[in-house]
Amino acid sequence: MSEPLLRATNLVKEFTIRGTGLLGRAARLRAVDDVSLEVRTGETLALVGESGSGKSTTARLIARLIDTTGGAIEFAGREVHALTGKDLHAYRGEVQVVFQDPYSSLNPKHTVERIVTAPLIYQKRPVPGGARAFTRELMERVGLNPDHSARFPAQFSGGQAQRIGIARALAVSPKLIIADEAVSALDVSVQAQVINLLRRLQDEEGFSYLFIAHDLAVVRQIATRVAVMNEGRIVETGDRDQVFGDPQDPYTRKLLAAVPRIRPEWDAARRRNERARRERQEAGA
Amino acid sequence: MSTATRDEQPLLRVRDLTVGFTTAAGETNVVKHLDFDLARGGALGIVGESGSGKSMTSLAVMGLLPKGAKRTGSIELDGTELTTLRERQMQAVRGDRIAMVFQDPLSSLNPYYTVGTQIMEAYRSHRTGVTRRAARKIAIEAMERVHIKDAARRVDHYPHQFSGGMRQRVMIAMTLSMEPDLIIADEPTTALDVTVQAQILDLLAEIRRDTGAGLILITHDLAVVSEVADHIVVMRDGDLVEQGPAERIFCDPQADYTRMLLDAVPRIDDEIGLLRTTSTEETR
Amino acid sequence: MIRFLVNRLLGMAVVLFLVCLFTYVIFFVLSPDPAVQICGKNCTPEAIDQLRANLGLDRPFWAQFWTFLTGLFAGRTYGTGANAIECAAPCLGYSFQTSQPVTDMILQRLPVSATVAIGAAVLWLLAGVSAGLLSAVKEGKFADRFITGLTLTGMSIPNYVLALSLQFLLVVTLGWLPFPQAVPFSEDPAQWFANFLMPWIVLSIGAAAVYTRLTRANVIETLQENYVRTARAKGLSPGLVWRRHALRPALTPIVTIFGMDFAGLLGGALITETVFGLNGVGKLAADSITKNDQPVIMGVTLLAAFLVVVGNMVVDLLYTAIDPRVRVGSAT
Numbered sequence: 001m002s003e004p005l006l007r008a009t010n011l012v013k014e015f016t017i018r019g020t021g022l023l024g025r026a027a028r029l030r031a032v033d034d035v036s037l038e039v040r041t042g043e044t045l046a047l048v049g050e051s052g053s054g055k056s057t058t059a060r061l062i063a064r065l066i067d068t069t070g071g072a073i074e075f076a077g078r079e080v081h082a083l084t085g086k087d088l089h090a091y092r093g094e095v096q097v098v099f100q101d102p103y104s105s106l107n108p109k110h111t112v113e114r115i116v117t118a119p120l121i122y123q124k125r126p127v128p129g130g131a132r133a134f135t136r137e138l139m140e141r142v143g144l145n146p147d148h149s150a151r152f153p154a155q156f157s158g159g160q161a162q163r164i165g166i167a168r169a170l171a172v173s174p175k176l177i178i179a180d181e182a183v184s185a186l187d188v189s190v191q192a193q194v195i196n197l198l199r200r201l202q203d204e205e206g207f208s209y210l211f212i213a214h215d216l217a218v219v220r221q222i223a224t225r226v227a228v229m230n231e232g233r234i235v236e237t238g239d240r241d242q243v244f245g246d247p248q249d250p251y252t253r254k255l256l257a258a259v260p261r262i263r264p265e266w267d268a269a270r271r272r273n274e275r276a277r278r279e280r281q282e283a284g285a
Numbered sequence: 286m287s288t289a290t291r292d293e294q295p296l297l298r299v300r301d302l303t304v305g306f307t308t309a310a311g312e313t314n315v316v317k318h319l320d321f322d323l324a325r326g327g328a329l330g331i332v333g334e335s336g337s338g339k340s341m342t343s344l345a346v347m348g349l350l351p352k353g354a355k356r357t358g359s360i361e362l363d364g365t366e367l368t369t370l371r372e373r374q375m376q377a378v379r380g381d382r383i384a385m386v387f388q389d390p391l392s393s394l395n396p397y398y399t400v401g402t403q404i405m406e407a408y409r410s411h412r413t414g415v416t417r418r419a420a421r422k423i424a425i426e427a428m429e430r431v432h433i434k435d436a437a438r439r440v441d442h443y444p445h446q447f448s449g450g451m452r453q454r455v456m457i458a459m460t461l462s463m464e465p466d467l468i469i470a471d472e473p474t475t476a477l478d479v480t481v482q483a484q485i486l487d488l489l490a491e492i493r494r495d496t497g498a499g500l501i502l503i504t505h506d507l508a509v510v511s512e513v514a515d516h517i518v519v520m521r522d523g524d525l526v527e528q529g530p531a532e533r534i535f536c537d538p539q540a541d542y543t544r545m546l547l548d549a550v551p552r553i554d555d556e557i558g559l560l561r562t563t564s565t566e567e568t569r
Numbered sequence: 570m571i572r573f574l575v576n577r578l579l580g581m582a583v584v585l586f587l588v589c590l591f592t593y594v595i596f597f598v599l600s601p602d603p604a605v606q607i608c609g610k611n612c613t614p615e616a617i618d619q620l621r622a623n624l625g626l627d628r629p630f631w632a633q634f635w636t637f638l639t640g641l642f643a644g645r646t647y648g649t650g651a652n653a654i655e656c657a658a659p660c661l662g663y664s665f666q667t668s669q670p671v672t673d674m675i676l677q678r679l680p681v682s683a684t685v686a687i688g689a690a691v692l693w694l695l696a697g698v699s700a701g702l703l704s705a706v707k708e709g710k711f712a713d714r715f716i717t718g719l720t721l722t723g724m725s726i727p728n729y730v731l732a733l734s735l736q737f738l739l740v741v742t743l744g745w746l747p748f749p750q751a752v753p754f755s756e757d758p759a760q761w762f763a764n765f766l767m768p769w770i771v772l773s774i775g776a777a778a779v780y781t782r783l784t785r786a787n788v789i790e791t792l793q794e795n796y797v798r799t800a801r802a803k804g805l806s807p808g809l810v811w812r813r814h815a816l817r818p819a820l821t822p823i824v825t826i827f828g829m830d831f832a833g834l835l836g837g838a839l840i841t842e843t844v845f846g847l848n849g850v851g852k853l854a855a856d857s858i859t860k861n862d863q864p865v866i867m868g869v870t871l872l873a874a875f876l877v878v879v880g881n882m883v884v885d886l887l888y889t890a891i892d893p894r895v896r897v898g899s900a901t
Contacts, residue, residue: 050478051449158335187334188505192549214479217508217551244553258483259553260508262535267555269536270547349801380804387802392795396894397817406813407803443893459803 004038005076005208006062006176011035012070013057031057033232035071039176044202044209046219046240049229050255058229059180059212063097064088076175093123096169100181102161106153112139112164113149119172138167141204143197159190163197170201178210183218195221216259220244228252294364295322296467296499297346302358304341304350304523315341317523319358323467323516328493328500330514330531332507332546338523339503343469346501347385348375363466381411384460388472390452394444400455401440404428408462427458431488450481457488464496471503486513507550511535519543573889581882588874589641593634596867602626606861607665623648637662661871662864664857671868675850678837682849685768685842686834693773693780694827698820700777701784708789716781723778732771732844739767768845772838776830780823787819794818821891825884832880836873 013032032054039045049055060066062073064080073080075091083091096119099105106115113135120127127134136146142163144156153161162182169177179198183191199222202209213219219226226243228236228251236249247253304316316338323329333339344350346360348367360367362382367375387393394403404424409415415423421440428436431454444452453473460468470489474482486509493500502513510517510531517534519526519542527540538544604620605612621627624647625636636645640660647654647663656663661671704716739746746763754761791797792815800814837851846852850869857865889895 050480188507189334189545189549192551195551215551216479217553220553221551221557254480256553258480260482260486260506260512261553262508262511262547262550264554266511266532266535267552270538273537274544347802349798376804376806378804379802385799385802387795387799389795393799395796395800395814395818397821397892398813399893406805406809410803410805410809443897445894446897456799459799 003077005041006037006039006210007074008038008058008062008071009036009074010071011058011061011068011073013054013061013066014069030232032061035229035232035234037227037234037237039208039210041175041208042202042206043224044211044222046211046213046223046226047229048213048216048219048226048255050214052231053229054232055212055214055229056180059097059178059210062210063095063178064091065097089123093119093125093172094175095178096172096174096176097178097180098162098165098169098182100185102158102165102185103153106161106164106168108153111150111152112144112167115153115164116149116167116171119168123172125172134171138170141170141201142167143193157190159186159194162186162194166194166197166201170205173205174207176208176210178212180212181214182211184213184215191218198222216244216256228255296325296327296363297323297501298359298361299342299346300359300361302342302345302356302360304338304345305355305357306353307355315523316345317525319518319520319525321516321518321525321528323499323501326493326497326499327516328502328514330502330504330510330517331520332504332510332517333520334505334546336522337520339520340471341523342520343385343471343501343503346469347379347383348372349379377411380407380460380465381463382465383467383469384463384465386453386456386460386468386470386473389476390449390456391444393456394452396444399441399443400428400447400458401425403444404440404455404459404462407459411463423462424458427462428455430461430492431455431458433458448481449477450484453477453481453485454488457485457492461492461496465498467499467501468492469501469503472505473502474509475504475506482509489513507546519546574886577882577885581878584878585875588878589638589871590634592867592870592874593637596863596870597633606863661868664862664865666860666862667865671864674853674865675868675872678848678850678853681847682837682842682851683835684765685772685838685847685849686831688765688769689772689776689834689838690827690831692769693777696773697777697780698784698823700781702788704781704785705788705792708785713785717785720778720781723774723781726774728771728775728840729844731774732767732841735767735771736844764845764847768838768841768847771841771844772834780827783823783826784819787822788815791815791819821888824887824891828880828884828887829877832876832883833873836876837869 011032012030012034014028014030017027017029035054035058037045037047037058047055047058057066061068062080064073064083068081075095078087078091080091110118113131116135116138117127117131129137132149135149139146139149144160144163144167148155153164156164165182182198183194186194195218198209201207209222211219211222220240223240226236226238226240227234228243228249230251236243236247236252238248243252244256247256299319299321302316302319303314305312305314319338319342321329331339331342341350341354345354345356346367348370350356356368358368362378367378370378394400401421401424404427405417405420408423409417409420425436425440428440433439433451433454439447444455447455456473468489473489474485477485489500489502490513492498500513502510504510514531516528517531518528519534519540521542526542527534527538534543535547538547602617602621604617604624604626607624608617608620618627625633628636639645640656640658640662642658644658644660645656647656654663656670657672659672661675663670664674667674700716700720704713707713740748746766747760752760752764794814797810797814800810805813837849837854839851839855841847842849842851843855850872854866854869856862857869
């Protein structure tokens with residue numbers, strides 16, 4: 001196995017939760033507690049957990065949006081913590097984040113063109129083929145109508161706005177995309193479309209995902225490997241089918257058992273009925 | 286009314302329910318000509334994506350629509366027409382005969398009062414001549430019934446001292462204290478973690494079993510509704526797409542929209558492949 | 570809880586110390602030499618030096634500041650020998666122009682300022698909160714728009730314009746109120762009340778306008794809260810929903826700003842007291858500024874700062890008592 005693209009070792013993040021007075025010790029909350037993980041090139045590592053598990057904090061540490069309390073992050077062989085100036089700039093280009101709420105993470109006063117080309121301009125990189133053509137191409141790739149490049153985020157539906165967020169991440173051709181609950185706020189039909197899009201883009205581009213989510217059914221559709229977090233720690237890591245099919249940790253088992261499910265026999269019956277319907281239609285036609 | 290007809294009569298009978306708003310752009314209906322029945326002791330699931338009108342339907346039944354909303358059609362509870370009741374009479378129905386559980390338990394509880402006070406006040410406003418002491422006992426019992434440990438002490442705690450799941454239990458205890466005929470739960474587990482969701486769904490099932498109350502579960506989650514409801518109404522953009530027994534809806538959906546929804550749901554235990562979706566997404 | 574209190578008190582002490590320091594720097598370092606002013610026109614450099622030595626003005630800044638601070642707690646003596654002047658604690662300074670300790674001058678006038686402040690506060694609280702409630706109930710209707718218009722007027726009229734026009738209208742033109750003359754309450758309660766009525770009105774109008782708007786906004790916002798919907802879903806009567814679930818959360822923030830506003834007003838209402846000839850702390854400040862009586866100006870400034878800091882503290886404690894989220898930590 002080759003060197004992983006990203007390797008986080010013994011990550012720790014503590015927050016001060018109270019005690020800002022002159023007296024009294026500040027209480028500390030350990031949101032991320034000794035977390036180690038690897039993301040390999042071209043794979044999707046899903047980080048799952050319930051609220052307060054520390055999964056989003058871990059994502060922010062890796063994106064260097066907040067500083068670590070302890071531990072090391074290595075990306076493509078370089079120590080992320082030590083990056084400054086130009087190197088840090090380059091890192092921000094190689095690692096992109098797609099957030100949960102597309103509307104609040106896109107500037108409402110900017111057009112799609114401006115939003116999508118902003119990462120390049122911020123990095124002082126040329127826009128290949130000019131801003132207009134570049135935007136049109138990106139919009140097509142994420143399944144948006146390229147004629148809408150002069151529109152504002154509010155003119156798009158939730159799923160479309162999330163596609164804009166994805167296009168923005170793609171603009172700098174990143175090696176790693178951190179999707180932080182990127183499909184959680186979407187309606188189920190739109191969610192399915194965005195999941196399909198994320199998978200297709202990965203097949204085409206070969207980048208990696210760090211996919212943060214609380215929804216295990218969604219994770220199962222997209223992950224190569226899964227890391228389960230609980231109370232700041234990773235309790236289990238493994239290949240997707242192994243974690244879902246043969247969970248080792250009691251917490252993982254509890255989590256999986258709690259997922260509501262449509263009865264498999266109902267699904268089977270539906271598929272039978274669906275086939276019968278199609279056959280009837282074909283026979284009729 | 287004889288007992289025979291009473292048994293045949295559904296607990297809730299909704300006919301031609303339409304909810305509309307008058308805006309600058311004109312009249313828009315968010316619920317259109319909705320018909321459904323809820324059998325006595327039954328569990329009805331209303332499923333739909335955002336903007337389907339499912340929450341407006343529940344508020345229309347409660348008579349709690351926002352200002353400016355217009356409601357037409359008929360809503361009968363146990364043979365009593367609710368739409369023609371005066372506000373005062375409707376107050377007697379709310380909480381007492383129809384109780385409601387909302388999505389976000391933290392913001393749905395008043396941060397300034399203990400949970401006990403909030404459970405008691407419903408009881409005391411519906412039952413006259415109840416002493417504080419008696420109401421408090423009812424509150425503690427209700428909290429015990431939703432499995433809140435140490436209820437006698439917890440009754441004096443404030444909402445922020447409870448976890449998300451415990452707060453939703455408090456909300457359910459509030460409805461239980463009144464022994465309502467019908468509980469409407471509007472996305473009761475959407476704001477909760479999956480393990481907590483499972484507990485709350487179990488609790489709702491247990492309460493139905495023990496009290497025989499009817500349940501309307503409003504949700505966007507097809508898996509959740511498949512576990513809870515025996516009858517399902519699918520809504521989209523205010524329209525009734527289709528309705529029927531749960532097994533029929535899940536095994537042999539008739540409407541294209543229902544089939545699309547069922548295809549789009551990611552499964553925890555079924556094949557993994559491209560999720561089937563409709564080809565186009567709506568444009569705003 | 571005790572730790573919270575100790576923390577707050579310590580913080581307050583630090584703030585008050587800084588206030589003292591800054592005020593002292595402004596008045597004694599950046600202003601003209603007090604010795605020159607005291608000495609008068611026909612003064613020799615020797616006489617000034619003598620005075621400076623007497624007053625301790627020749628000592629380094631920190632030494633002078635230290636004397637000032639200890640004076641606050643233990644009193645101090647100005648000069649030496651037969652000319653020595655005793656200034657008892659809390660010594661805020663000594664006015665050489667009037668030959669009185671500043672503390673005494675302030676204490677004499679504090680009751681008048683307190684009367685003005687309390688009356689005005691009661692008035693604006695009653696008027697502001699009730700107008701705000703009415704406005705919120707009638708949101709969008711005529712009464713609401715009328716009240717909103719009034720508040721705009723109330724906020725934009727300067728105090729002195731209002732004071733002078735009220736005086737002209739009520740006393741001179743209409744003759745509804747007697748001409749103000751200072752009488753103690755025990756002697757002629759009616760005249761006493763009439764004296765204070767106009768300052769109360771003048772001072773309360775601006776604040777009442779602000780409180781009206783705040784109350785209105787808070788109530789309307791609270792009515793949108795999910796827990797108000799829950800209260801209605803429980804079948805509570807509209808009155809109960811209002812009283813229990815809308816008013817308390819909506820009025821809590823009012824307590825916060827009320828404490829601050831009231832404390833600020835206790836420190837003297839400069840313009841209003843001057844216009845109505847009320848001998849309060851504000852008038853004292855105005856007079857001292859005219860006469861450039863620096864120890865008095867500084868004393869009044871310190872008092873005002875002290876009141877605001879204490880007011881802030883009281884508000885914090887009140888808030889803790891009112892809001893269970895602050896009072897009781899989460900225990901999950």
